[in-house]
Amino acid sequence: MATTNIWQQFKALIPEGERVVATITANNGNGTSQAKLRDGSVIAVKGESVGVGEKVFIEKGEIKGTAPSLAQYEVEV
Template sequence: MNIYQQFNQLFNQPNRAVAQIIAKNGNGSYLARTTQAGNEVLLYGNGYSAGQTVYYDVGGGAILSVAPDLAVQDIGV
């Protein structure tokens, strides 16, 4: 692998955030509430249920994985 590919892998990571699923819609989407600001967002994925806390891609709304049900704190760098 060349250095350019390694560099791109560092910066092409999804911008991840945490939300709790409120409701499952019939079309593979979910209504969720962000844990940080309490905003409602529409997320996409399969196999999740209401009440679960998940990581999602802020740019596309895709659910990435289940998140632990813990307090989340954002720290600016």
């Protein structure tokens, strides 16, 4: 049965979890890679499908695909 709660319908449109953009710094050879986040921290993620130096989308600790290399701006309000 479909829900009539408009908030639940809205939430169903938004994917759960956080998507992070990072740069691959190393492929470990065991199904994992090292990725450098925008803040400079390095994390281990599942997947080796992307080469070193490329930007990726990471969801739930796993590489989901390549990300475009776009300029990054930081603005304080």
